[in-house]
Amino acid sequence: MSxxxxxxxxxxxxxxxxxxxxxxxxxxxxxxxxxxxxVSRETPAGAYDLPIAAWSSETGVPVASLxxxxxxxxxxxxxxxxxxxxxxxxLREQLLENGFDIIFECAARSCGGFDFRFGIEVLRAxxxxxxxxxxxxxxxxxxxxTQALSLxxxxxxxxxxxxxxxxxxxxxxxxxxxxxxxxxxxxxxxxVIARLEQVGHVVLADLEFASGSxxxxxxxxxxxxxxxSYLTENPTRRITFVGHTDATGSLEANVALSRRRAEAAMSxxxxxxxxxxxxxxxxxxxxxxxxxxxxxxxxxANRRVEAVLISVE
Numbered sequence: 130m131s132x133x134x135x136x137x138x139x140x141x142x143x144x145x146x147x148x149x150x151x152x153x154x155x156x157x158x159x160x161x162x163x164x165x166x167x168v169s170r171e172t173p174a175g176a177y178d179l180p181i182a183a184w185s186s187e188t189g190v191p192v193a194s195l196x197x198x199x200x201x202x203x204x205x206x207x208x209x210x211x212x213x214x215x216x217x218x219x220l221r222e223q224l225l226e227n228g229f230d231i232i233f234e235c236a237a238r239s240c241g242g243f244d245f246r247f248g249i250e251v252l253r254a255x256x257x258x259x260x261x262x263x264x265x266x267x268x269x270x271x272x273x274x275t276q277a278l279s280l281x282x283x284x285x286x287x288x289x290x291x292x293x294x295x296x297x298x299x300x301x302x303x304x305x306x307x308x309x310x311x312x313x314x315x316x317x318x319x320x321v322i323a324r325l326e327q328v329g330h331v332v333l334a335d336l337e338f339a340s341g342s343x344x345x346x347x348x349x350x351x352x353x354x355x356x357x358s359y360l361t362e363n364p365t366r367r368i369t370f371v372g373h374t375d376a377t378g379s380l381e382a383n384v385a386l387s388r389r390r391a392e393a394a395m396s397x398x399x400x401x402x403x404x405x406x407x408x409x410x411x412x413x414x415x416x417x418x419x420x421x422x423x424x425x426x427x428x429x430a431n432r433r434v435e436a437v438l439i440s441v442e
Contacts, residue, residue: 157305158223164206168256175199177296180249181233184241190248200295203257208289214337217265217282222425224269234267257292258285321355330437338432343389353397360403369437370394372412375428380414387412394434
């Protein structure tokens with residue numbers, strides 16, 4: 130407990146006594162359109178072990194033990210065409226806009242995989258489901274450190290699940306959850322190769338890039354693996370990967386960044402046996418947006434790589 134409390138204090142969290150002091154501001158979060166609440170449970174005088182770091186064999190999952198009014202909720206929604214990273218990214222943006230500070234954030238492998246998932250509190254199925262290879266987690270606190278929460282996002286096939294556990298002073302305004310305006314699912318959310326053959330290009334929707342980054346991260350990428358199989362089986366086909374960015378920064382810098390994103394995709398497939406003569410990479414910066422750059426969601430959609438079929442002979 131002493132280690133837990135020291136780590137909590139390091140992150141600026143108030144423990145039992147502090148959480149009882151003062152009313153907290155109301156927090157409103159918007160989930161993707163179509164989200165359906167599966168469970169809501171409130172404990173007026175409860176406790177929650179808030180994860181504040183990744184699992185390790187030496188410490189397990191480090192937590193801040195917090196007392197107060199605890200709210201536990203979960204939702205499910207259609208996950209066609211969206212990733213767990215995109216869902217959590219939109220929620221993260223809203224937390225920051227509401228003055229919350231992010232304490233800790235991780236994805237499945239960097240969290241600690243199986244050990245992290247089973248070392249934290251997760252609502253029971255069918256209200257919440259966790260895919261051990263595809264989940265995202267974050268913990269956060271309000272600016273005055275009187276309110277803390279965790280978000281867990283995962284999926285089961287085409288269904289995305291979101292879990293919220295919040296702790297704060299008794300009598301505070303409950304977290305309000307609404308639905309964001311409907312987000313259209315692109316036609317390319319289905320079979321990548323079918324889309325390539327039918328219209329000649331496809332957005333690789335499962336490639337996620339943070340602002341300013343060209344890293345694909347660790348682990349397999351399903352859309353690129355499909356491209357690998359396609360090009361290996363069809364040696365006369367050629368593909369150009371085209372990188373795109375949001376409109377943050379200069380055109381020159383974004384063209385260079387978009388090219389690096391395309392090159393990352395190209396390196397992925399060539400490292401898996403595709404002939405270098407079958408692939409190329411280019412970038413157009415922010416000159417071809419697919420959504421508005423005035424919102425966080427739009428900027429995220431614009432950070433992408435497309436595969437363009439350039440030869441069938």
